[in-house]
Amino acid sequence: MATFDEMLLTHRLFMRGYPFSRYKIKPTPCSPLTKPLSQAKVALITTAGLYQEGQTKFDSSIKLGDPSFREISGDVLTQNLKEGHRSSAFDHRGVEDDKNLVLPLDRFREMVAAKEIGSLNHRHFSFMGSIIGPGDLINKTAPEVANLLKLDQVDIAFLTPV
Amino acid sequence: MCNQIVGLIQAAIERVGISTVSISLLKEVTEVIEPPRALFVPYRLGYPLGQPNNPQLQKRIIKTALSLLDRNDLPIMTEFEG
Numbered sequence A: 001m002a003t004f005d006e007m008l009l010t011h012r013l014f015m016r017g018y019p020f021s022r023y024k025i026k027p028t029p030c031s032p033l034t035k036p037l038s039q040a041k042v043a044l045i046t047t048a049g050l051y052q053e054g055q056t057k058f059d060s061s062i063k064l065g066d067p068s069f070r071e072i073s074g075d076v077l078t079q080n081l082k083e084g085h086r087s088s089a090f091d092h093r094g095v096e097d098d099k100n101l102v103l104p105l106d107r108f109r110e111m112v113a114a115k116e117i118g119s120l121n122h123r124h125f126s127f128m129g130s131i132i133g134p135g136d137l138i139n140k141t142a143p144e145v146a147n148l149l150k151l152d153q154v155d156i157a158f159l160t161p162v
Numbered sequence B: 001m002c003n004q005i006v007g008l009i010q011a012a013i014e015r016v017g018i019s020t021v022s023i024s025l026l027k028e029v030t031e032v033i034e035p036p037r038a039l040f041v042p043y044r045l046g047y048p049l050g051q052p053n054n055p056q057l058q059k060r061i062i063k064t065a066l067s068l069l070d071r072n073d074l075p076i077m078t079e080f081e082g
Helices: A009-017 A093-097 A105-113 A135-151 B002-015 B027-033 B055-070
Strands: A041-046 A069-073 A123-127 A156-160 B019-024 B037-040 B076-079
Touching (some): A156 B002, B002 B019, B002 B027, B037 B055
Parallel strands (some): A156 B019, B019 B037, B037 B076
Antiparallel strands (some): A069 A123
16 A cells, blocks of 8 residues: 655645545445346546557646546557556556556456456546546546446446556 | 546446446545545555556456445445455
């Protein structure tokens, strides 16, 4: 587990001063899974700033953070994904070595092959999590992705930070 | 910030009727945001699935996270014991 205390001073001061409680999720939404995992369709979401060859990179120059997302196609070769996260708060070497560390597509493909889960969606979604002002994310881009997943009849979303 | 953003995206997805579960690397943030279901993992920032090129560990983390989908007494936040 990472803690604020392990961070560089500038990151630590920022995290201690940031009004996280303003974004407390209330009431807690609850959508129970209504089928066994072995029949469920799964989509992966990461905030690792991954994108595919040919897609526009995330915009690191937006001060409050880039709330946009990239669609990752379900048949992508995992290691061919690019990582463009702007944060200096984490060590980027791990994800460079193995993209499954943040978007475990190959692990889920193995679980589909083993019939442990039903299927993987034909697309997944990537954000760049370094968003200080999440208004557009909350009101626009996160609901957009949610609606696309609903359209795809996804049963489970599995999300990873960096 | 990523841990907060994951929680906010997660809530948006759960709200449209899809079950969600997330990994968290920063308990201090996730416990304030309170996403529907989160698994705290004992790794540093940038390493949500533990280690690169360690499929066994990555899969154990995924399976533990997916096991939280059995629970609907939300929010539920629990530790990955390794």
